[in-house]
Amino acid sequence: MKGLLPEQLENLDCEIILGNTYHLGNRPGTDVLEKAGGLHKFMGWNRALLTDSGGFQMVSLLQLAEITEEGVKFKSPYDGSETMLTPERSIEIQNSIGADIIMQLDDVVQTTNQNYERNKEASERTSRWLDRCLKAHKRPTEQSIFPIVQGLLNNTLREQSAKEHMTKDVNGFAIGGLSGGEAKDDFWPMVSLSTGILDKNKPRYLMGVGVAIDLVVCVALGVDMFDCVFPTRTARFGCALVNKGQLSLKQKKYETDLNPIDKDCTCSTCLNYTRAYLHSIVTVETVSCHLLSVHNIAYQMRLMRTMRENIENGTFPAFVQQFVNEVYPNGQYPTWVVNSLSSVGINLCHL
Amino acid sequence: MRFNIKQVNCGSERIGSLTGFIKSSKTIIETPTAALLTQGCSVVHLTAEVLAKVFPDTQLLWLPLSNSVQLENGVKAQGEGVAKFAGLPKHVICATLYNINEIVPPGHFELGKLPLWTKNGKKMITADKYMDLMETFKPDIILAASDGRISLNEKPKRIVKSVERTMALLDSCINKYKASEELQQSSLVGVIVAANIPHKCEECIRHILKYKETLVGVALAGLTDGSKESYEVSLDKLKEIFSRVGGSLPNDLLRIVEGSWNPAVIVTAIEHGWDVFDGSYPIKLTNKGHALSLNFDVYRYSGDPCIMDLNDIRYNEDFKPILEGCECLTCKKHTRAYIRHLLNTREMLASVLLSIHNLHHFNEFFVQARLHISASTFNIYKKHIITQYENINPKLDNEEDKTAPTLVQDKKKIKVRIGDNVKTEVNGTIIK
Numbered sequence: 001m002k003g004l005l006p007e008q009l010e011n012l013d014c015e016i017i018l019g020n021t022y023h024l025g026n027r028p029g030t031d032v033l034e035k036a037g038g039l040h041k042f043m044g045w046n047r048a049l050l051t052d053s054g055g056f057q058m059v060s061l062l063q064l065a066e067i068t069e070e071g072v073k074f075k076s077p078y079d080g081s082e083t084m085l086t087p088e089r090s091i092e093i094q095n096s097i098g099a100d101i102i103m104q105l106d107d108v109v110q111t112t113n114q115n116y117e118r119n120k121e122a123s124e125r126t127s128r129w130l131d132r133c134l135k136a137h138k139r140p141t142e143q144s145i146f147p148i149v150q151g152l153l154n155n156t157l158r159e160q161s162a163k164e165h166m167t168k169d170v171n172g173f174a175i176g177g178l179s180g181g182e183a184k185d186d187f188w189p190m191v192s193l194s195t196g197i198l199d200k201n202k203p204r205y206l207m208g209v210g211v212a213i214d215l216v217v218c219v220a221l222g223v224d225m226f227d228c229v230f231p232t233r234t235a236r237f238g239c240a241l242v243n244k245g246q247l248s249l250k251q252k253k254y255e256t257d258l259n260p261i262d263k264d265c266t267c268s269t270c271l272n273y274t275r276a277y278l279h280s281i282v283t284v285e286t287v288s289c290h291l292l293s294v295h296n297i298a299y300q301m302r303l304m305r306t307m308r309e310n311i312e313n314g315t316f317p318a319f320v321q322q323f324v325n326e327v328y329p330n331g332q333y334p335t336w337v338v339n340s341l342s343s344v345g346i347n348l349c350h351l
Numbered sequence: 352m353r354f355n356i357k358q359v360n361c362g363s364e365r366i367g368s369l370t371g372f373i374k375s376s377k378t379i380i381e382t383p384t385a386a387l388l389t390q391g392c393s394v395v396h397l398t399a400e401v402l403a404k405v406f407p408d409t410q411l412l413w414l415p416l417s418n419s420v421q422l423e424n425g426v427k428a429q430g431e432g433v434a435k436f437a438g439l440p441k442h443v444i445c446a447t448l449y450n451i452n453e454i455v456p457p458g459h460f461e462l463g464k465l466p467l468w469t470k471n472g473k474k475m476i477t478a479d480k481y482m483d484l485m486e487t488f489k490p491d492i493i494l495a496a497s498d499g500r501i502s503l504n505e506k507p508k509r510i511v512k513s514v515e516r517t518m519a520l521l522d523s524c525i526n527k528y529k530a531s532e533e534l535q536q537s538s539l540v541g542v543i544v545a546a547n548i549p550h551k552c553e554e555c556i557r558h559i560l561k562y563k564e565t566l567v568g569v570a571l572a573g574l575t576d577g578s579k580e581s582y583e584v585s586l587d588k589l590k591e592i593f594s595r596v597g598g599s600l601p602n603d604l605l606r607i608v609e610g611s612w613n614p615a616v617i618v619t620a621i622e623h624g625w626d627v628f629d630g631s632y633p634i635k636l637t638n639k640g641h642a643l644s645l646n647f648d649v650y651r652y653s654g655d656p657c658i659m660d661l662n663d664i665r666y667n668e669d670f671k672p673i674l675e676g677c678e679c680l681t682c683k684k685h686t687r688a689y690i691r692h693l694l695n696t697r698e699m700l701a702s703v704l705l706s707i708h709n710l711h712h713f714n715e716f717f718v719q720a721r722l723h724i725s726a727s728t729f730n731i732y733k734k735h736i737i738t739q740y741e742n743i744n745p746k747l748d749n750e751e752d753k754t755a756p757t758l759v760q761d762k763k764k765i766k767v768r769i770g771d772n773v774k775t776e777v778n779g780t781i782i783k
Binding site: 001002003004005006007008023027028031032035036042043044255256258268269272273274276277279280281284285286287289290291294 | 394684
């Protein structure tokens with residue numbers, strides 16, 4: 001995590017953090033990781049780790065990638081050299097890294113790609129690559145592979161992908177191919193479709209989501225795990241997360257605001273620092289990145305904890321109503337929020 | 352605040368303590384010691400939470416106005432001083448006009464005004480304005496405004512001018528100080544310049560000593576302008592200066608040395624009765640990816656270099672801590688290989704881990720110095736440290752700090768990287 005010590009993450013109640021296979025495979029590389037005894041030991045983190053397969057880089061570094069049935073050929077942005085990432089190689093690297101949960105290599109297509117043929121190819125290839133990943137996995141008792149449901153926004157393809165994955169003996173499932181810029185009205189039905197098919201007794205992990213309202217809605221739709229760069233990335237741009245959105249602390253109006261970011265937050269940043277002070281160092285001193293990262297992570301953790309407590313107490317629908325009111329204080333709830341929640345029996349009342 | 356000397360040895364090295372701080376009467380800061388460099392009144396790279404893991408006790412912090420002036424409105428609004436505003440209420444602040452180690456364009460002086468190079472460009476500041484800001488900031492110790500960012504190689508004409516300016520600035524600062532009860536809650540320090548022109552230096556000292564009853568101590572500036580060349584001055588030359596200037600001062604004044612001097616220079620100064628040092632050296636090392644690893648066992652010769660360049664590929668698979676036996680968080684939980692990887696991938700955590708180690712270790716260097724002074728074995732310790740610096744690759748020691756945030760060059764556009772942000776600066780004014 002950018003700039004934070006493992007100790008600080010433990011104090012924030014982080015239980016699991018995500019590492020990226022493509023980047024770690026390059027630097028420091030599998031040799032160093034193996035000699036160190038795995039990523040846990042290398043970075044000094046004693047809790048859980050999850051590695052993504054390197055698949056997302058197919059989309060994010062698309063200029064540099066060539067995808068075939070064999071695998072993905074990447075051109076390094078640093079020196080132009082080529083590496084081939086096959087399902088077998090991805091699992092091999094992930095075995096070296098040693099994360100507790102590892103992801104299959106999937107054929108990832110841009111969410112906004114309209115081409116049905118390409119979508120079908122990717123979705124079906126993902127299933128074939130899943131088989132190759134499962135076969136290549138050398139540490140099945142120590143590391144759990146999660147398959148990734150693809151199919152983008154196509155009902156049939158997504159259903160097919162999910163059902164195919166359900167035939168495998170795995171400990172959890174991931175839902176992929178979403179949160180890539182598609183419209184929210186198209187996004188939530190796909191989440192719902194996926195959670196409807198995937199095993200209710202195993203964790204369902206929605207990749208790349210998200211901001212607070214997305215998290216709340218998707219928990220309502222039956223998702224258990226998420227990952228997102230947003231909290232720490234926005235921290236580095238000087239933004240602090242609160243229920244109603246973000247505070248952009250660079251703005252002049254915070255220059256003499258002596259409140260903490262959030263008076264209900266108990267993170268070390270909110271207990272020791274004011275918005276005014278953060279404003280004075282934001283984007284100038286590295287300390288500001290660290291302070292905002294601590295707060296934003298604390299915010300995410302508190303949100304998830306609050307949801308768990310409400311679910312256990314049977315008060316989840318009331319919580320959702322209250323939360324949605326905070327995010328949209330003028331009562332103008334977006335249609336996707338209303339529809340997705342009502343699909344699971346949470347009917348929002350307007351103020 | 353009071354400065355008390357506890358022990359003086361036959362060389363002039365001495366142990367002392369700073370006590371009687373208005374905000375925390377129980378705090379004791381032992382000397383010789385270094386003040387931790389801050390930017391925006393935070394210790395560089397370390398949040399209050401992490402700082403407390405390195406130093407559970409109260410620390411002396413070095414606050415240059417040049418990198419903290421933007422806090423003015425916020426501090427004023429809160430009304431409780433800059434330490435409280437910056438989330439470090441129990442720490443002791445020593446404020447000065449600029450960070451002498453930043454490289455800035457020369458000149459730009461006007462009558463009665465000094466240039467202050469900040470992240471928002473150049474601000475012209477008078478002694479009166481400086482003291483007004485100090486009244487708002489409420490530091491525990493204030494160094495008088497001065498014209499001290501000058502290397503020992505500078506031309507005599509410039510040095511003579513600096514003496515005139517520094518004396519005039521001190522007069523103004525004293526007047527403001529005496530007229531303000533608020534300011535008198537802080538302690539004032541006079542600044543000595545022109546150290547290598549003896550008769551001018553004596554003039555400067557005589558002028559300061561006129562105000563001896565009002566001041567708690569003196570600071571020695573005019574030794575460096577932050578450039579690589581200015582740090583290449585010989586140890587013998589510095590020794591002569593520390594000795595001569597120290598000898599001209601009454602013993603009961605606190606003595607501060609400005610400049611990012613390495614431990615070999617510091618022990619030389621301590622030997623001649625200097626007490627407090629500007630703590631920017633460990634940060635300079637951190638910003639280059641270097642770790643300080645002095646050997647403190649005076650009875651054992653160690654061939655290992657006292658500075659490690661952790662960028663070097665040789666540490667790629669080195670799973671030892673930076674320094675075996677070091678009690679800092681970085682050495683207890685992390686390895687050289689990991690830090691090297693973080694440096695290689697330009698991760699901010701590298702700076703955090705290195706700062707933790709370097710600040711801890713630099714502090715240990717002073718702890719050891721005080722122990723040796725107590726035991727009257729300081730001479731042995733001094734030689735032991737100097738030897739370690741004689742053996743290192745000079746390239747590791749004297750390079751300029753290219754990552755200092757307000758590094759500016761005259762008329763040249765340069766890009767400075769801070770975290771993920773890249774800014775472009777010309778003549779100290781940020782244009783992007």
